[in-house]
Amino acid sequence: MSTFTLGPARMGDAPTIAHLSRDLIEADLPWSWTPRRVAGLMRQRECAAVIARDQNRLAGFILAQYGEESVHIALLGVAEAYRRQGLGRRLVQWVEETAMVAGLFLVRLEVRAVKRDARHFYASMGYRETDRVDGYYSGVEDAIKMSRDLRTLSTFNRPTSK
Numbered sequence: 001m002s003t004f005t006l007g008p009a010r011m012g013d014a015p016t017i018a019h020l021s022r023d024l025i026e027a028d029l030p031w032s033w034t035p036r037r038v039a040g041l042m043r044q045r046e047c048a049a050v051i052a053r054d055q056n057r058l059a060g061f062i063l064a065q066y067g068e069e070s071v072h073i074a075l076l077g078v079a080e081a082y083r084r085q086g087l088g089r090r091l092v093q094w095v096e097e098t099a100m101v102a103g104l105f106l107v108r109l110e111v112r113a114v115k116r117d118a119r120h121f122y123a124s125m126g127y128r129e130t131d132r133v134d135g136y137y138s139g140v141e142d143a144i145k146m147s148r149d150l151r152t153l154s155t156f157n158r159p160t161s162k
């Protein structure tokens with residue numbers, strides 16, 4: 001089992017995040033999350049970028065945008081070697097907890113329709129599929145929109161009654 005350290009991403013991490021996004025998220029699609037685009041998102045005031053490190057290796061990352069009414073997860077990825085160890089869950093929970101501190105209770109995202117594993121992952125965290133967008137990815141692949149209302153506590157994080 002790996003030991004991760006979660007912390008803020010630095011601008012110098014943008015190229016690694018972009019290359020991981022290409023391989024983990026955009027495989028078989030045109031590369032849209034280039035180093036320049038990732039860096040541009042990280043520079044936005046409303047963006048939070050968190051990475052997980054295993055010593056010097058970047059094991060996972062999440063980039064989210066905090067809006068007026070909701071938080072949008074723009075990028076989430078966990079490197080193959082670090083999957084099914086609860087890292088993806090920790091990264092999403094970090095965004096959810098900071099969203100609530102900011103007074104935002106809706107978390108939104110899009111996921112590739114063909115990525116059943118990612119859809120299962122979000123469903124396991126209480127996210128619901130709300131819509132399908134034709135050709136969302138470079139006009140060639142559909143997206144599923146998913147969201148979670150954080151006011152609806154799941155069994156996972158609901159305090160136990162005595």
Ligand SMILES: CC(C)(COP(=O)(O)OP(=O)(O)OC[C@H]1O[C@@H](n2cnc3c(N)ncnc32)[C@H](O)[C@@H]1OP(=O)(O)O)[C@@H](O)C(=O)NCCC(=O)NCCS
Pocket residue numbers: 024025074075076077078079082083084085086087088089090110111112115116117118120121122124
């Ligand atoms: C989706 C992703 C982030 C999950 O990361 P992870 O660290 O492996 O996920 P976790 O270990 O936190 O899994 C939490 C739960 O999600 C579900 N889950 C995770 N991966 C799954 C899979 N491949 N198939 C089915 N369910 C899955 C399980 O219920 C899991 O709990 P369990 O391991 O106790 O059964 C990772 O697989 C990934 O980076 N995929 C490629 C990129 C991507 O699709 N990103 C999301 C869209 S931007």
